Amino acid sequence: MRVLAAMSGGVDSAVAAARAVQAGYDVTGVHLALARNPQTYRTGARGCCTLEDSRDARRAADVLGIPFYVWDMADRFHADVVDDFVAEYAAGRTPNPCLRCNEKIKFAAVLDRAVALGFDAVVTGHHARLGADGLLRRSVDPAKDQSYVLAVLTRAQLDRSIFPLGDSTKAEVRAEAARRGLAVADKPDSHDICFIADGDTRGFLAQRLGEAPGEVVDALTGAVVGSHSGAYQYTVGQRRGLHLDRPAPDGRPRYVLSITPVTNTVTVGPAEALEVDRVRAVRPVWTGGARPGGPIECEVQLRAHGDVVPATVSLDGDALHAELRRPVRGVAAGQAIVAYRPDPAGDVVLGSATISD
């Protein structure tokens, strides 16, 4: 079997490629050039799109003795991930660009090209389990589990995906990298958003969307309690950086409850007003078995590394409804709701959808 290993230059994808080689696959390494101008992306150990990362990936491929190429995906990445990211914030939602990159780039543009070129599957260093039963499960390492950002993948995409790391903890992956002589064994993990060079998401958005001053309104009194320079700079559940002119009458902190792009208004209120016990979502993907005909009991996760809550989930055409067993704070439109079935062999991803409200 010919497989394409996506190699970011980090330790996970290097060990994933190594395991694919060891498993007897005919492996070709590919580094995705995602930045139009690599210098503007995160440098060194923190990113996934720099010259240094491309060299690290190439060195790992050398050590493994596999062919290695760089694929230019910058235009696709820009259109499908970066522009989408900006547009989602402009629409008052909170996107997850890693999820979008999996959905549109790694397991779409890259996978499709690989298949056309005669490869059978794509190997990545994601921390998730995907076994012979075809079910996507959480990694054994709960801190590193990435099943949430993979839950958007369709059955067809999963059928051509290999995640060799799901049964290992991050510590085990690092130890194995060192044992295999991979120089990236000690390379720090990447964090945050790879295409925002300085980690300043607000600044990045402000540069692209411009200043758009508006009002911050208290949900309980309707009073204007402050101003902002762009509603897109706020996320539901946010507490810090509100710069309110007037304290709440009860003296308690206020949080962003909602963002209304049409009126350019940010609405704030007390923590309990953030609580949500039902979630609506759109464009469901269901891979953990047959699409359910009626309501099912499961667990849901509403953001990356977020808490898991029991819920009743039902599908209705292109919509997904979830009744949460206990209220959750800070549910943001644009994030994914992922439904899991608890399982001692690793919680199984049933499906996912994009939260609409």
Next chain:
Amino acid sequence: MAYLDHAATTPMLDEALEAYVATAREVGNASSLHAAGRRARRRVEESRERVAAVLGARPSEVIFTGGGTESDNLAVKGVFWARRAARADRNRVVSSAVEHHAVLDAVDWLAGHEGAEVGWLPVDAAGRLDPERLRAELAAHGDRVAVVTAMWANNEVGTVQPVAELAAVAAEHGVPFHTDAIQAVGQVPVDFAASGVSALTVTGHKLGGPTGVGALLLARDVAATPLLHGGGQERDVRSGTLDTAGIVAFAVAVEAAVKGQQEYAAHVAALRDELVERVRQAVPEVIFNGDPVDRLPGNAHFSFPGCEGDALLLLLDAQGIACSTGSACSAGVAQPSHVLLAMGADDDRARSSLRFTLGHTSTREDVDALIAALPAAVDRARRAAALRTPR
């Protein structure tokens, strides 16, 4: 493996390798005054004479360097600096649109950092320069031109330029003419004096010598400001301890390549013509790039409509066939060839191109292997390229 990338680098000749190893065993700095130093110096000077003799230069015109990129930089920047130092308003460089990056980027650097003006000479659809364009350029600006640089033969599409005619035009205006002959020496007849050029770049690893050693042939009456300052070796133009073993091996390779050029070219051109014919049969819609007549004997360059060159390279590489797409950026991303763009190709065609180059170890089996693998690779690359949906 079918190695069809001799223009990138070609295997060392046995005699060059043996000369290298034998010389590298000897101690001696060619600048030292004692017996060991004298022996090293003698080896260097004998090598200088061998290179000069076969390339039509005087020994004193041979400046050994660390390879083609250094020679090109020394010629372009060094002659520019020296000529401008002699007269401040002489700050124009004339170059062609199809130069190797070692010249192109040196010229761009002069424009960006030294305030140089640049006159770019266009090429026709075959990649050929027109001496009349140079004549017009020099008629308009000749008084202010510090140096003209135009390659002898193109490294991508293989087109051989009318160098002697171009050099004659430059000479009419008294402007020094540099030519990057890296791809030409050993492939086509090259004679420094007869060609009328003022400076000529040659490098070892394209003709069976070692990597990292080359020469700039620089006419005695042409001054060049050094890039490297130090011990004053090589006419004070190129400081640095002489790489005796590399120079000896380089000279052996240059001599063998030039003396064997006719026989080599006849053999390789016949094999190349067979490759071209069979590629055309296998992929009828292929476009053959470059000048069909005035071209390097080992070069075959094609555009494969509807394919991406980097996909084809990956697929052929998997079948053990080594070829080239042209240039890549520092991150390794394939770039559309500036040479093809200058020849009027659009971006898609430029990206759909592959270069196959034959050399002294090439055989019919290499061509057979390519033809066996090519149709399936083209088919797959087409399917992959069709996924590039316009947004």
